[in-house]
Amino acid sequence: MEKPVRSIVIVGGGTAGWITAGRIAAEHQHDSAQAVQVTLVESPTIGIIGVGEGTWPTMRNTLMKLGVSETDFFRECNASFKQGAKFAKWVNGADDDFYYHPLMLPQGFQKGDLSSAWQREGSAQSFSEAVCYQEAVCEHGLSPKLITTPEFASLANYAYHLDAGKFAAFLQKHCTTKLGVKHVLADVTRVVAAESGDIAAVEVERAESNGSDQIAGDLFVDCTGFSSLLLGKHFEVPFVDRSDVLFIDRAIAVQVPYADDDSPIASHTISTGQEAGWIWDIGLSNRRGVGYVYSSRHTTETEAESTLRNYVGDEFSELSPRKIPITSGHRELFWKNNCVAVGLSAGFLEPLEASALVLVELSAEMIAEQLPACRSVMDITAKRFNETFLYRWDRIVDFLKLHYILSEREEPFWVDNRKPESIPDSLQALMSLWKFRAPGDHDFTSNNEVFPAASYQYVLYGMGFKTNMNWRSASDAERMFAQEQFALNERAVRQALDTLPSNRELISKIKQYGFAAI
Amino acid sequence: MAKLVSLHNSIHQELRISPEKAEYHGAELNMVPVMLSEFLKLAVQFPIALTKNKETGKFACVAMLGFAEKENLFWQHSKLDTLYTPLHIFRQPFFLGRNDAEGHSVTDSDQQYVVCFDAESNSVVSEGGELLFTSAGEETPYLQKMKAVLAELLDGETRTHTFVETLLELGLLTSMQLDITFANGESQRVNGMYTIDEKKLNALSGDTVVRLHNEGYLAHIYAMVTSTGQIYSLIQKKNARLSAAALNV
Numbered sequence: 090m091e092k093p094v095r096s097i098v099i100v101g102g103g104t105a106g107w108i109t110a111g112r113i114a115a116e117h118q119h120d121s122a123q124a125v126q127v128t129l130v131e132s133p134t135i136g137i138i139g140v141g142e143g144t145w146p147t148m149r150n151t152l153m154k155l156g157v158s159e160t161d162f163f164r165e166c167n168a169s170f171k172q173g174a175k176f177a178k179w180v181n182g183a184d185d186d187f188y189y190h191p192l193m194l195p196q197g198f199q200k201g202d203l204s205s206a207w208q209r210e211g212s213a214q215s216f217s218e219a220v221c222y223q224e225a226v227c228e229h230g231l232s233p234k235l236i237t238t239p240e241f242a243s244l245a246n247y248a249y250h251l252d253a254g255k256f257a258a259f260l261q262k263h264c265t266t267k268l269g270v271k272h273v274l275a276d277v278t279r280v281v282a283a284e285s286g287d288i289a290a291v292e293v294e295r296a297e298s299n300g301s302d303q304i305a306g307d308l309f310v311d312c313t314g315f316s317s318l319l320l321g322k323h324f325e326v327p328f329v330d331r332s333d334v335l336f337i338d339r340a341i342a343v344q345v346p347y348a349d350d351d352s353p354i355a356s357h358t359i360s361t362g363q364e365a366g367w368i369w370d371i372g373l374s375n376r377r378g379v380g381y382v383y384s385s386r387h388t389t390e391t392e393a394e395s396t397l398r399n400y401v402g403d404e405f406s407e408l409s410p411r412k413i414p415i416t417s418g419h420r421e422l423f424w425k426n427n428c429v430a431v432g433l434s435a436g437f438l439e440p441l442e443a444s445a446l447v448l449v450e451l452s453a454e455m456i457a458e459q460l461p462a463c464r465s466v467m468d469i470t471a472k473r474f475n476e477t478f479l480y481r482w483d484r485i486v487d488f489l490k491l492h493y494i495l496s497e498r499e500e501p502f503w504v505d506n507r508k509p510e511s512i513p514d515s516l517q518a519l520m521s522l523w524k525f526r527a528p529g530d531h532d533f534t535s536n537n538e539v540f541p542a543a544s545y546q547y548v549l550y551g552m553g554f555k556t557n558m559n560w561r562s563a564s565d566a567e568r569m570f571a572q573e574q575f576a577l578n579e580r581a582v583r584q585a586l587d588t589l590p591s592n593r594e595l596i597s598k599i600k601q602y603g604f605a606a607i
Numbered sequence: 608m609a610k611l612v613s614l615h616n617s618i619h620q621e622l623r624i625s626p627e628k629a630e631y632h633g634a635e636l637n638m639v640p641v642m643l644s645e646f647l648k649l650a651v652q653f654p655i656a657l658t659k660n661k662e663t664g665k666f667a668c669v670a671m672l673g674f675a676e677k678e679n680l681f682w683q684h685s686k687l688d689t690l691y692t693p694l695h696i697f698r699q700p701f702f703l704g705r706n707d708a709e710g711h712s713v714t715d716s717d718q719q720y721v722v723c724f725d726a727e728s729n730s731v732v733s734e735g736g737e738l739l740f741t742s743a744g745e746e747t748p749y750l751q752k753m754k755a756v757l758a759e760l761l762d763g764e765t766r767t768h769t770f771v772e773t774l775l776e777l778g779l780l781t782s783m784q785l786d787i788t789f790a791n792g793e794s795q796r797v798n799g800m801y802t803i804d805e806k807k808l809n810a811l812s813g814d815t816v817v818r819l820h821n822e823g824y825l826a827h828i829y830a831m832v833t834s835t836g837q838i839y840s841l842i843q844k845k846n847a848r849l850s851a852a853a854l855n856v
Binding site for chain 2: 236237238601602603605606
């Protein structure tokens, strides 16, 4: 057999770099004769962007695969629970305008669809409230589990809010001490190409020595953030700009302290529509992360800052806002020759629906689990990887756009977002179908879906969309089923409100007592 | 609700406690915390298991007395029908309180405990029962015995905690799934109980077994394993109670 893939070099030490390093090392460390050596090269001078304080429930699986304890994770990353997103002021901007995209499927979703029944009965409740008890849990500031629930297990499905800088440091410690990842603090100064066109090595200047040396590898993972050093700069893989669909191109972010140690911690991301974008509000255990993402074509930096000031309140003047430019889009390919990009180097979209970290997790998972055994099969894996992730980026772009196109807001940003030429054909086709039929699993048949049909239902009906069901009548069995499910949901709400502690209370207990492993 | 009062030989010279009535504190307990030192005595009658403290999530060893909430199947004819009464019931109505009432900061080295009693307890009686102090203000043998029990509980708590930590460290615990159908067809699921994972126990390395033996834990671990069989005698008690209830209808 030809030379096996044994040495993997990851360039960049943010969350993308460490998650990828950890997943590969954890997957391949056991068989020592065939062991894969993972080396992570991190610049001592370039800071991390720290994208993504919001995660998906997939992060629980990622942490389990890495073999970390959930208690340590909470304690060291200022983590808190996230049970979905609340979208406020996206429909018309009124004070009572909100809906939820919870992390749990609608009641009985596997057995039948409730969306048509919900529309038919003209329920006084919003869709998310009528079909999922998690909205009530979030509205009451409750946590998704008890201190007696084992780590990573849940009563209500959950993800996390986390401090990305702390998370990277936490993963670094775990990867280097438990998983055998070599950590090199050095600036990459040059990419050394082999005759084949592959990357043979990266030349580095180490922090501790004056000279430069080369780090050779069989596979290189580009986690260099927006600079996309290997895939973008070296291989010159073009960038696909998606700002024709998603207009947001600026972020301004602040860290807001809690009023006191007992202030409630929201157990969901709050996303509030604004004149030219939206404000995220994420409760960590020690502070809130708040930021305005906006379109610079539709507002000025000064106006944006005052919008954020209005949201945060008086204390804004004591905070130091951080400004981050955003280019919505992704590379045309993610894996070229023996180099694969993970994280911002592959692309970035506005932080709506927290797609950044989940793409890192999915990429790391695919690389770790489908690691090519040798160079001759790598191109096959690369082709698959590219197809899979192009599909995923497209689906995410569609889903994010869905949030904008049903708004009734009149500001130019929102009006422009509804223009048909800004809506991808694939989304327009789905919207045409959904005029007469609710989103279902038949609409999403790939093995590589990112958002399930239920997520589309939550946004669609949350935004006030009407599916015309008059062309078919519901059977008695369907009506009975729906009534049963609505009743079950009401019962689940009562049970949850009776049992679950507040988010703040449980997080304090995790810090004090910790979760048991079983 | 318990009302804890610290014991004083002049104030409480006339106080009488009825040990029989103290058992009432166990009447509605379906489980009771137990100490490592009691395991061998408990195992002949009760299932010994672990459960998590609802407030802290920390594991505690318990003897199971019933299945449903407030169900003590050993409570018969207004008394506990047991061969051995768990110390946590036997100690009633006495407790240890930390003596930091004078506002001094109490460090671990000079930590002082005071004996308290539950003034709301049914076992506080006006006649009969046991006196706690002699007319000279000396402690009676009854009080001395109860203080020894409290001391054993205090010491046992630390030892039992270390024991549980060792079980967790070795991954020896597993959750117990109990789906019980009683003779009358009524069924019940018991959640939140944990026991020794016998597969893991059998797979322990020789070194670990020696370590457990040297720490004195091995006998206790096997006592727990054996005691789970007592779940059947609990079921029998429950069935007897159900059929007695059916006859009385």
